[in-house]
Amino acid sequence: MSEKILLSIKDVSTAFKINGEYYTAIDKVSLDLHQDEVLAIVGESGSGKSTLATSIIGLHNMNATKINGEIDFNGRDILKLNESEFNQLRGNDMGMIFQDPLAALNPLMRIGDQIKETLDVHSDMTENQKNARVHELIDQVGIPNPERVARQFPHELSGGMRQRIIIAIAIANKPELIIADEPTTALDVTIQAQILDLLKDIQQENHAGIILITHDLGVVAEVADTVAVMYAGEIVEQGPVDIIFNEPKHPYTRSLLRAMPTLDTENDDLYVIEGSVPSIKKMDRNSDLFAPRIPWVPVTPGHPEIKEVAPGHLVRGENWKYFKFKDEV
Numbered sequence: 264m265s266e267k268i269l270l271s272i273k274d275v276s277t278a279f280k281i282n283g284e285y286y287t288a289i290d291k292v293s294l295d296l297h298q299d300e301v302l303a304i305v306g307e308s309g310s311g312k313s314t315l316a317t318s319i320i321g322l323h324n325m326n327a328t329k330i331n332g333e334i335d336f337n338g339r340d341i342l343k344l345n346e347s348e349f350n351q352l353r354g355n356d357m358g359m360i361f362q363d364p365l366a367a368l369n370p371l372m373r374i375g376d377q378i379k380e381t382l383d384v385h386s387d388m389t390e391n392q393k394n395a396r397v398h399e400l401i402d403q404v405g406i407p408n409p410e411r412v413a414r415q416f417p418h419e420l421s422g423g424m425r426q427r428i429i430i431a432i433a434i435a436n437k438p439e440l441i442i443a444d445e446p447t448t449a450l451d452v453t454i455q456a457q458i459l460d461l462l463k464d465i466q467q468e469n470h471a472g473i474i475l476i477t478h479d480l481g482v483v484a485e486v487a488d489t490v491a492v493m494y495a496g497e498i499v500e501q502g503p504v505d506i507i508f509n510e511p512k513h514p515y516t517r518s519l520l521r522a523m524p525t526l527d528t529e530n531d532d533l534y535v536i537e538g539s540v541p542s543i544k545k546m547d548r549n550s551d552l553f554a555p556r557i558p559w560v561p562v563t564p565g566h567p568e569i570k571e572v573a574p575g576h577l578v579r580g581e582n583w584k585y586f587k588f589k590d591e592v
């Protein structure tokens with residue numbers, strides 16, 4: 264992992280307008296991403312992972328969204344860019360990979376033309392150079408017979424192949440930052456592993472920084488360098504991947520890890536975290552938002568702050584110091 268900080272997110276909060284009122288979906292999130300780093304953002308559904316991603320890539324309807332804070336990307340505060348500057352940045356410097364490749368591809372357009380569209384920002388490339396680059400990209404994401412595939416339509420490819428095409432589009436302009444939101448969730452397990460290997464290869468070849476959003480800790484273990492655990496729109500723990508897996512501190516991180524299926528766990532032995540992530544309308548931001556899900560632990564009043572407990576390892580609040588699972592009490 265390089266020393267160079269590519270993306271620095273400082274105190275970013277995003278609120279959505281619902282029936283005329285704003286509700287906070289992410290609250291004062293701060294993170295750094297280095298060049299060559301794969302940062303995984305984990306948490307259950309509704310914890311704010313996608314909202315963080317879409318806040319970085321500027322994909323919100325600003326009539327109904329308020330974003331505060333600072334997002335510094337290569338020295339520019341991207342929250343201050345106008346729409347056309349943002350579009351330029353997205354096409355060139357940031358690549359995005361989403362969960363559902365079918366939704367992201369145009370069903371009526373040939374694969375090659377869809378990849379080529381991304382290259383159109385380069386007015387200096389000739390048509391032949393673009394075609395050659397399209398074939399090179401299809402080859403780079405591990406699809407055999409690129410000339411033939413370039414002429415095909417999305418429905419002619421399998422789900423795994425389509426996700427490879429999305430990755431080809433995302434890396435077409437060699438972006439420095441790639442944001443992948445649940446890139447393997449829709450795929451079966453063997454294909455998942457191949458796509459993760461591919462992401463890892465690309466990160467090594469292109470020296471990109473990758474933000475990988477997932478609810479799957481198996482995916483995290485496979486590819487991440489660092490991890491940020493989100494709950495109810497906040498980071499509750501953050502650190503290098505081996506620390507998060509081997510010395511997790513926050514009760515939420517420990518619960519997620521305990522709930523993680525392993526090869527030797529029988530399905531009915533799986534730990535279940537009580538309750539669910541509250542809706543943004545019901546979050547009391549003056550409290551410990553995870554506390555209601557561990558009701559046997561005494562509640563500390565007020566809102567817990569995040570603190571560094573060891574170099575590069577941050578944990579929110581103090582109750583991790585005496586937290587025990589219910590069956591250990």
Ligand SMILES: Nc1ncnc2c1ncn2[C@@H]1O[C@H](COP(=O)(O)OP(=O)(O)OP(=O)(O)O)[C@@H](O)[C@H]1O
Pocket residue numbers: 279280281288306307308309310311312313314315478541542543
């Ligand atoms: N456009 C929106 N308008 C109103 N509320 C929203 C909007 N987008 C997300 N939310 C709410 O913000 C909270 C965080 O959602 P978000 O999708 O970021 O979570 P997530 O961790 O990515 O979950 P998932 O894995 O299900 O996508 C949820 O309570 C969600 O209902």
